[in-house]
Amino acid sequence: xxxxxxxxxxxxxxxxxxxxxxxxYWAKQTDFNEVKYVAEQLKKRHWNYQKEAxxxxxxxxxFSYYDNMLDTxxxxxxxxxxxxxxxxxxxxxxxxxGNETCVAMEMTKWFNTNYHYIVPEISKETSFxxxxxxxxxxxxxxxxxxxxxxxxxxxAITYLGLSKSVDNSDIFLHINNIVEVYxxxxxxxxxxxxxxxxxxxxxLFVKDLDTKVxxxxxxxxxxxxxxxxxxKIAVTTYFEHSNEATRVLVNTPIWALGLDFIHGxxxxxxxxxxKNSNKVLIAGVIDGRNIWKSNFQDKVELLNKISKIIxxxxxxxxxxxxxxxxxxxxxxxxxxxxxxxxxxxxxxxxLQELSLVSKQFFDFKLxxxxxxxxxxxxxxxxxxxxxxxxxxxxxxxxxxNLKTFERADKFKDRIKVxxxxxxxxxxxxxxIGSFPQTPEIRENRKNYKANLISKEVYEQEIKxxxxxCVAFQDEIGLDVLVHGEPERNDMVEYFGExxxxxxxxxxxxxxxxxxxxxxxxVIYGDVNRENPMTVEWIKYAQSKTKKVMxxxxxxxxxxxxxxxxxxxxxxxxxxxxxxxxxxKEVNDLQNAGIKMIQVDEAAFKEGYPLRIENMKSYAQWxxxxxxxSVSSALIDTQIHTHMCYSEFNDxxxxxxxxxxxxxxxETARSGNRLLRIFKDVAYKQEIGPGIYDIHSPRVPSVEExxxxxxxLLEVLPKEQLWINPDCGLKTRKWPEVKESLINxxxxxxxxxxxx
Ligand code: GLN
Ligand code: ZN
Numbered sequence: 001x002x003x004x005x006x007x008x009x010x011x012x013x014x015x016x017x018x019x020x021x022x023x024x025y026w027a028k029q030t031d032f033n034e035v036k037y038v039a040e041q042l043k044k045r046h047w048n049y050q051k052e053a054x055x056x057x058x059x060x061x062x063f064s065y066y067d068n069m070l071d072t073x074x075x076x077x078x079x080x081x082x083x084x085x086x087x088x089x090x091x092x093x094x095x096x097x098g099n100e101t102c103v104a105m106e107m108t109k110w111f112n113t114n115y116h117y118i119v120p121e122i123s124k125e126t127s128f129x130x131x132x133x134x135x136x137x138x139x140x141x142x143x144x145x146x147x148x149x150x151x152x153x154x155x156a157i158t159y160l161g162l163s164k165s166v167d168n169s170d171i172f173l174h175i176n177n178i179v180e181v182y183x184x185x186x187x188x189x190x191x192x193x194x195x196x197x198x199x200x201x202x203x204l205f206v207k208d209l210d211t212k213v214x215x216x217x218x219x220x221x222x223x224x225x226x227x228x229x230x231x232k233i234a235v236t237t238y239f240e241h242s243n244e245a246t247r248v249l250v251n252t253p254i255w256a257l258g259l260d261f262i263h264g265x266x267x268x269x270x271x272x273x274x275k276n277s278n279k280v281l282i283a284g285v286i287d288g289r290n291i292w293k294s295n296f297q298d299k300v301e302l303l304n305k306i307s308k309i310i311x312x313x314x315x316x317x318x319x320x321x322x323x324x325x326x327x328x329x330x331x332x333x334x335x336x337x338x339x340x341x342x343x344x345x346x347x348x349x350x351l352q353e354l355s356l357v358s359k360q361f362f363d364f365k366l367x368x369x370x371x372x373x374x375x376x377x378x379x380x381x382x383x384x385x386x387x388x389x390x391x392x393x394x395x396x397x398x399x400x401n402l403k404t405f406e407r408a409d410k411f412k413d414r415i416k417v418x419x420x421x422x423x424x425x426x427x428x429x430x431x432i433g434s435f436p437q438t439p440e441i442r443e444n445r446k447n448y449k450a451n452l453i454s455k456e457v458y459e460q461e462i463k464x465x466x467x468x469c470v471a472f473q474d475e476i477g478l479d480v481l482v483h484g485e486p487e488r489n490d491m492v493e494y495f496g497e498x499x500x501x502x503x504x505x506x507x508x509x510x511x512x513x514x515x516x517x518x519x520x521x522v523i524y525g526d527v528n529r530e531n532p533m534t535v536e537w538i539k540y541a542q543s544k545t546k547k548v549m550x551x552x553x554x555x556x557x558x559x560x561x562x563x564x565x566x567x568x569x570x571x572x573x574x575x576x577x578x579x580x581x582x583x584k585e586v587n588d589l590q591n592a593g594i595k596m597i598q599v600d601e602a603a604f605k606e607g608y609p610l611r612i613e614n615m616k617s618y619a620q621w622x623x624x625x626x627x628x629s630v631s632s633a634l635i636d637t638q639i640h641t642h643m644c645y646s647e648f649n650d651x652x653x654x655x656x657x658x659x660x661x662x663x664x665x666e667t668a669r670s671g672n673r674l675l676r677i678f679k680d681v682a683y684k685q686e687i688g689p690g691i692y693d694i695h696s697p698r699v700p701s702v703e704e705x706x707x708x709x710x711x712l713l714e715v716l717p718k719e720q721l722w723i724n725p726d727c728g729l730k731t732r733k734w735p736e737v738k739e740s741l742i743n744x745x746x747x748x749x750x751x752x753x754x755x
Contacts, residue, residue, distance in 0.1 A: 003315070004358040005057035005282050007199075007236055007258065008152055008322030009046045010347055011064060012511045014329050017042055019515040022065070026097075026515075032089050039065065040141070047147045053351035059199065060138040060149035062322065065089075066096045066514045069117035069162065070105075072154045076181050077131035080105065080121045080166075096514060098696035106164065106669045107513060107695065108647070109606050111203055111239050113289070113325050114520075114562060116513035120163035128177040130184045139192055151189060155202035155235065156182060156224075157216055162204065175216055183227050190228030199234045199258070200224075203321075206240035206264060208612050217245055221252040234258055234282060238321035239289075240610045241266035250277035258282035261302060262320040263289065271309040281310050284320035286354045291326055291508075291522060291564045293345040294353045295381045296360065296374055303361045317358035323347040327508035327519075340503045340524055343384045385568070390525035392500065399580055406627040409635045411659060411685055418661060421636045422548055422596065426718040427709070427748050428479045430688065432642050432664055433552045433598060434491075434728035435469050435484035436737055445489060462486050463540060470544045472738070477745050480548045480596060483541030485730065491554045491600060492562040496521035499581055500528040502563070513695075516731070522564045523574055529581035532588045539592050551589045551597040555641065556582055556629045557622045561603035571607075572621040579629040586639075587632035598640035599630055599660070602727075605643065605651060619654045626658045638662065640688075644727055648677050656683055664688035666726040668708065675715045687716065690726030691747075692740060697732065699739045705747035713751075723748050 012018045021038040024030045043063050050058040064071050073079065074092060082102045086094050096118055098104030106119040135151060142149045156178045165171045189196050204213070225233055235249055236258030243266060249257055250273050257279055259267040264284075274281050283306055285299050307315055329348040333341060345353060356370060366374070384390075407414070440461070448458035469484035488494040496502035502521045509517035534553060542549035556579035565574055582599065589597055604626075609618050630639045641660035648655060648665070655663065667674045667689040675689050691708045692700040700708075712721060723744065729737050 003057075003317060003362065004055055004354050005258070005316045005318040006050055006055050006059065006323065006351065006354065007201075007238065007284070007288065007319050008059050008062035008324055009050065010322075010324045010326070010328060010511065011042060011046065011062065012509065012515075012517055013038075013042050013045075014332070014348075014507070016509055016517055018065075019517060022515040026093070035065070035089075039063065043138070043141060044145060047142055047145060047149070049348055050351060051147055053348075054355045055351060057197070057316065057318075058142075058147055058149050059152045060142045061135050061152045062324075063138060065092065067116075067118050068152075068154060069120065069159070070096055071132070071134060072159055073118070073120045075130070075132045075135065075185070076159070076178060077129040078120055078122065078126055079131075081125075098693070098698050100698065103669070103698075104693065104696050111206075112606055112608060112610055113239075114510070114512055114518060114603065114606060115324060117162070120159065121166050122160070122163045122169075122171045122174060123165065123167040124169040124173075126174065128174065128181045130181050130188075135185060136188055136192065139189070139196075143193075148193065150197035150199050150234070152199045152201065153182070153185075155200035155204070156220055157213065158202045158204035161213060172212065172216065175220065179220055179223050182224060186224060186227040186231055190231050193230075195230050195232065197232045197234060197255070199236055201237075202235050202242075202245065203237055203239060205237045205242035205245035206260075206610050209244060214244060214248060217248040218252055221249065221254050225253040232256070234280075236282065238263070238284060240264045241269075243267065243270050246270040246273060250274060250279060254279065256280035256282050256316070258284060258318060260284040260320040261306070262287045268306070271306060275310045275314075278314070280314050280316060281306070282316045282318045284318045286317075286319045286350050286357065288319045288321035288323050288350070289325050290567065291344050291346060292567055293343055293349070293377065293380060294357065296353070296357055296377045299353075299357045300360050303357070307361075312362065315361075317354060317361060319350065319354060323350060325510060326350065327505065327510055329507075332507040333505050335506055337389075337503060339383075339387060339389065340522070342380045343524070344522070346508065390501075390566070390568070392526035392528050395526050395528045395577065395580075399576060402580070402628075404631050405624065406631050407633055407639075407659070411661065414635050414638075414661060415686070417636050418638045422638065424479060427721055427723050427752065429723045429745055429748055430478060430480035430550065430664075431473075431482055431724055431741070432690075432726075432728045433482050433485055433550075433600070434488070434730035435482075435486070436732055436734050437486070437730045438465075438734070441465060441486050462537070466537070466541050467544060470541055470549075473741075474545050474547060476738075476742050477749075478547075478741065480550050481541070481545055482550050482552060483537055485552060485728070487537055490519065491602070491728075492559050493519060493521055495533060495554050495559060496523075496563065498529070498531070498533045499578075500530070501525040501577070502527070518562065520563050523560075524566050527574065527577035527581055529584055533585055535585075535588050535592050535594075538589060538594050542594060548596050549594060550640065551594040553582055553585055553589075553597060553599045555599045555601040555604070556625045557607060558601050558603040561607040572625070575621065575625045576628070579625040582629035583632050586630055586637075590632070590634060590637045595636060596638045596640065597630075597633065598642060599626070600642045601626060601658070602642060602644040604655075604658075605647070608651070619651065619657075623654055623657045626660075630660070640664065642727075648674060652677050652681050652683065656681065656685065660685060662686040662688060662722060664690065664722065664724050666690045667712075668693040668726045671708075672711045672715050675712055679715050686720050686722060688722030688724040691723055691744065692725055694725050694727045694729055694732060697736055699736050700743060702743045702746045702750070705744055706750050709747060709751050
């Protein structure tokens with residue numbers, strides 16, 4: 001077998017089996033045994049895929065019912081007090097999603113991906129103890145199937161570095177306690193087999209670390225390598241280079257270093273050091289973040305470059321990161337354009353690539369089939385470069401000749417006109433856009449796509465939903481209404497489907513959080529908008545109410561960040577093309593009388609480069625393109641934007657520079673902490689801090705929301721604040737949504753009456 005290594009494999013299932021069974025379980029339609037059963041089947045299937053592809057290093061403990069960071073909190077016994085009385089799966093899912101009495105733990109983005117992890121809550125009092133058998137059991141589970149796995153764990157430093165301190169105590173005070181737990185775990189692991197490989201994921205090391213964190217690396221890995229002589233430790237980083245950490249790690253007794261050479265090209269600078277330390281290099285060369293077919297020639301060339309410095313015997317060929325971030329398989333993509341499909345590669349296909357690339361690199365004998373695949377790979381890559389599908393000269397010219405890049409008026413002038421125009425006072429209530437995606441709505445869409453119903457019937461259904469949705473909002477007294485987004489399967493896919501240059505898969509799901517998956521479109525060519533995309537629906541919704549109807553669009557940066565993006569031109573250029581398309585839509589909306597328009601930039605932050613040195617240029621083109629996308633808005637057209645869970649600290653000035661009239665943000669899980677950041681920089685524009693968490697089915701009480709609003713008012717004046725939920729309501733059920741929004745409006749009225 002040639003030496004190849006998969007950092008981690010996705011777990012939701014190629015038909016989203018895990019999602020489906022979890023949701024069934026949460027809806028109390030089945031018991032936990034069925035969840036367990038499905039999980040076992042999936043693990044088995046995924047291990048076998050890797051085995052069949054002749055992968056030598058396959059992981060265990062890359063499976064999770066919900067999230068690996070959450071698993072790690074359980075493993076280490078870091079369970080916040082409020083969950084104290086719960087155990088097993090009830091505890092686990094309460095931490096993830098909350099229950100009737102406990103608020104869920106915070107969730108945030110995993111580095112610059114669209115995966116979200118559950119943020120560990122640490123305080124001075126947190127105590128750690130080995131608290132789970134999952135790691136050991138999963139190893140045995142694989143072994144019973146005849147597969148000897150490496151064991152994936154989240155490294156101690158990354159775990160703590162991604163935690164939040166609930167009492168402002170220094171989280172790294174706990175490092176030794178965690179190392180102690182890991183030592184105990186390693187002892188148990190050492191008894192599993194003659195030799196076991198443990199992979200500690202330390203993606204934190206790709207960030208700009210302060211010296212304090214850097215100084216932890218040596219003691220931690222010195223300690224962990226001492227536990228048992230039959231354990232080989234690999235430390236893996238991904239998404240960027242980790243040169244600072246590498247300099248330290250080469251001086252510890254670890255066995256191997258896993259580095260990303262796709263998104264961390266600068267790792268090449270560390271090769272000399274690694275060579276001198278005689279460590280094994282797990283060289284991440286198969287992209288775990290994008291879906292383009294690898295160019296085998298390029299890959300082998302890259303590996304050859306590496307092996308000019310590092311001895312081949314010390315190289316293992318790997319994926320750049322876990323394959324969690326790409327879809328499972330192309331095998332169900334029957335509708336995809338054949339040519340485009342020939343350019344793609346998902347997790348299963350990447351296993352093949354990895355296997356073949358490593359075989360080529362190590363000069364293993366190839367059979368005839370393999371030689372044919374390699375030959376075809378060259379052809380397909382060449383053909384993609386010259387394909388007529390990807391170039392649209394007309395749109396390229398229009399963009400070259402653009403003259404207007406931002407709105408004509410300044411915020412302080414705009415807001416005066418707008419306040420008069422819309423006639424609102426303070427604490428204006430609204431929602432973020434989507435309302436529950438009901439089974440009927442999904443059925444309707446499915447039937448239409450399958451040609452089982454006519455366009456008329458399909459649209460009639462959607463109108464019916466809009467009627468009810470608008471009537472409900474009117475009735476409960478919300479100030480600014482939305483149409484509810486029933487025509488949208490997904491906030492990016494919907495737009496992509498109407499734009500040239502996008503391809504859609506049937507089944508290319510990627511886990512976003514818990515059971516939630518997204519199906520990112522593939523941007524393969526120049527983006528162009530021929531016709532309006534949302535105008536008819538919003539106009540219809542507006543015709544049903546006297547109140548203001550807010551138009552709803554997805555912003556260019558979010559469309560980019562939530563798509564798999566072509567790699568033949570810069571991302572900034574792709575974004576510019578999308579921005580230009582949105583700009584035309586904004587103009588058509590305002591011409592149709594829609595004067596309040598939200599341009600969601602839910603994923604603005606997640607596209608940020610991980611290294612400070614690269615941030616400025618991203619921020620610049622991201623802001624420029626957002627501004628371009630709303631540059632057609634007149635003075636009395638109010639532009640809203642919305643951002644999901646983000647740390648705003650470091651980018652608040654950038655957010656301000658986007659110059660949206662109103663921004664709604666997710667804050668409910670973090671009290672008024674986030675808002676203070678806006679205050680600290682004397683943020684000018686208006687803000688709608690989410691006052692309740694929509695990721696949980698729990699209905700917040702009026703009293704609770706009154707308190708939340710009051711805590712917001714401690715930070716910012718009422719005139720600057722809007723009141724809304726944290727995010728869209730599409731994942732919730734109508735009864736919860738109704739009750740929650742009724743309570744929200746009541747809460748605002750209570751506050752207003754106290755004035
Ligand atoms: N308008 C979108 C919705 O309400 C925004 C979703 C999001 O921010 N993720 O669903
Ligand atoms: Zn959101």
